[in-house]
Amino acid sequence: MIKFIKIAHQKIKQVLILSFATLLLFGCSNKPVIEISQKKPNIIFILTDDQRWDAIGYAGNKLAYTPEMDQLAEKAVFFKNTIATTPICAASRASIISGLQERTHNYSFTTGEMKEEYMQNAYPRILKKAGYYTGLYGKFGVKYKHLDSLYNVSENYDLRYDKKDITSYYYKTLGKDTVHLTRYTGEKAIDFIKKAPSDKPFCLQLSFSAPHASDNTVEQYFWDEKYNHILENTTIPDANNSSDEDYNKLPQRVKDGFNRLRWFWRNDTPEKYQHSVKGYYRMIAGIDDEISKIRKELEQKGIADNTIIILMGDNGFFLGERQISGKWLMYENSIKVPLIIYDPRNKNHKDVDEMALNIDVPATILDFAGVQAPATWHGKSLKPFVDTDKVDLKRDTILIEHLWDFKNIAPSEGVRTKDWKYFRYVDDKSIEELYNLKEDPRETNNLIKDEKHQEVSNKLRNKLEALILEYRDPFEFNPINVTFNKNQFSWEVSNNSQKQTGYQILVSSSKENNDNNIGDVWNSDKVESDAKQGIKFVGNKLESQKTYFYKMRIYDELNRTGRYSAPQKFTN
Structure with a gap:
């Protein structure tokens, strides 16, 4: 062993000495050597x-x-x-x-x-x-x-x-x-x-x-x-x-x-x-x-x-x-x-x-x-x-969002790809923006109304809807069995183990407005209440023989909002 060390390259010598010292410290098992080489950072x-x-x-x-x-x-x-x-x-x-x-x-x-x-x-x-x-x-x-x-x-x-x-x-x-x-x-x-x-x-x-x-x-x-x-x-x-x-x-x-x-x-x-x-x-x-x-x-x-x-x-x-x-x-x-x-x-x-x-x-x-x-x-x-140099995250489209329910900051949601971005405002989903990030990195030209880009906007809009469903909160607290009868709203809750602390009701003059979260007939805003029955409609005067659309959402005990209920309609 000594003779070999003397004629070996200096680097090999150092390795052998280190290995010999390791054996003296830990015995013949190679386990300690593995632990040293795999020391966590x-x-x-x-x-x-x-x-x-x-x-x-x-x-x-x-x-x-x-x-x-x-x-x-x-x-x-x-x-x-x-x-x-x-x-x-x-x-x-x-x-x-x-x-x-x-x-x-x-x-x-x-x-x-x-x-x-x-x-x-x-x-x-x-x-x-x-x-x-x-x-x-x-x-x-x-x-x-x-x-x-x-x-x-x-x-x-x-x-x-x-x-x-x-x-x-x-x-x-x-x-x-x-x-x-x-x-x-x-x-x-x-x-x-x-x-x-x-x-x-x-x-x-x-x-x-x-x-x-x-x-x-x-x-x-x-x-x-x-x-x-x-x-x-x-x-x-x-x-x-x-x-x-x-x-x-x-x-x-x-x-x-x-x-x-x-x-x-x-x-x-x-x-x-x-x-x-x-x-x-x-x-x-x-x-x-x-x-x-x-x-x-x-x-x-x-x-x-x-x-x-x-x-x-x-x-x-x-x-x-x-x-x-x-x-x-x-x-x-x-x-x-x-x-x-x-x-x-x-x-x-x-x-x-x-x-x-x-x-x-x-x-x-x-x-x-x-x-x-x-x-x-x-x-x-x-x-x-x-x-490594070759990495593919297989990430095409990401969800971007700011959902804080706060009237002084408009919540918004959208998607971004390498070259495109689409987003809209949660409280009025008809306000949309579309940007070609590759050609317009400063986002100065909103292309949402450009007919040449309707295919892109539709694709990204649909992707946003899919990601919203994919990432929904499994513990979210939602209204079910929502009804409107004799000028009053009633509902039940999806999980009786949670406590309702508030609600918001939207009544709209068209399905399009309701789909876009525009309560142009009545937007109750957040009402702090655990009431679920007999909530009176107090919005704009309803026209006779006209059809209206409504939906609502509720707040849980942590003041978190769930999704809006499915739109429904009534004729006055």
Whole structure:
């Protein structure tokens, strides 16, 4: 053996010595060697709030100061078309945690807690059961009382929306210093890495509140003053598609809603626009700085080479485009987010054009951990893009939706393919938009009324209907046996184990209006009540001998809406 080592190549010598040392430590069995070669990676999942897809230097944005994110992207897989299937933080985060479309989990701001049936398969719970040490710092974003069942350690916090000044972001302390929330989250991550047990892998979810605006303040954006130099001598150019003509193309329900209101908060004057956009990018620079510190801590602990980093935004954002602000809508600004998957064990960089989704992240994390994803999840693992060059997700059409039942933000639903997008507004399905993303990436030319594109619009409309059925909530609460007699509505409920907390009735002058959810004769809006019998019609005066159409939906004990009942008709 000694003679062979002396004449062997130096690399072979090192391998033999390592193998001999292994045998001394563990005996002749090859099992320990297999365990070493298959050591599970640590995973850090970084989720930012309102970071749109192009708010990163790597995407070619000269306004973004993100050297650390850029460096990650250059060594990682960068997904150029990542879609938040629901462009709002609450529902998007619920989808990421549960692996489900909003259509299924039906969770948003005004609902009760996330249903336990869906949280049983929450990705951190599965990882924890599989032996991972799990942690969360920052904005969980979903109402749920049992975080300890998901994480070994956690601290759930967000910017303070009840504050009307800088203390919305400055209220956490490190030692004696009150620091920006981004700095606090970064330090909690470093502390987690230092203290994580060495005998098991970890998965850390960092949910930064930045660059979300402080909605209830005059300034809107607050950042650490150390980033004042960023864009200091730069004049931010006007946003794309921000002319009066672009604004006037919007449906009236969008013009009357929060998208326009928040534009007045942030962008309606040149001074506000410059302040807000610079503030937005300075807050992202703060996150980038914390990522740099976290990576240095990984190096110092000697685990950087076995720690996967995934970075994604929870939804997109309007920065003055169409003279609106916020997110929520189905336009690219709102639904597209950045996604970086960095695996230091495989530095095969590539840019991916194929659509990736927020609901793919939990399946991807489990795949890296070597854990089987639940069959009920809707996303697909993106790990194959890291491992190989030839990947086909067999994903042609995706469902995009924002279903929050809130009068100040028009709910909408649609589908997107590689080249096309179709969407409509839930409360008036006759308002439709169709865009050729390949030829019109900024979505300026609505083709829905173009006769040459009727085949495309019909195909996508039918696909939307099919996906709505495919992803419906199996626990949804619906009215059955709905009747209208002697000017009164009555119904029963589909599941007597659930409690009805409200209802909405639509009465329409035509079947077309009823199909489109237009209650032009009577729209009761939401009525908070558990009553199911003898609900009086109080809409517009009914004409004699005229036929009308009606349907309704109910709210469950979590304030979640079910589907509308099938349209019915009566003649007055």
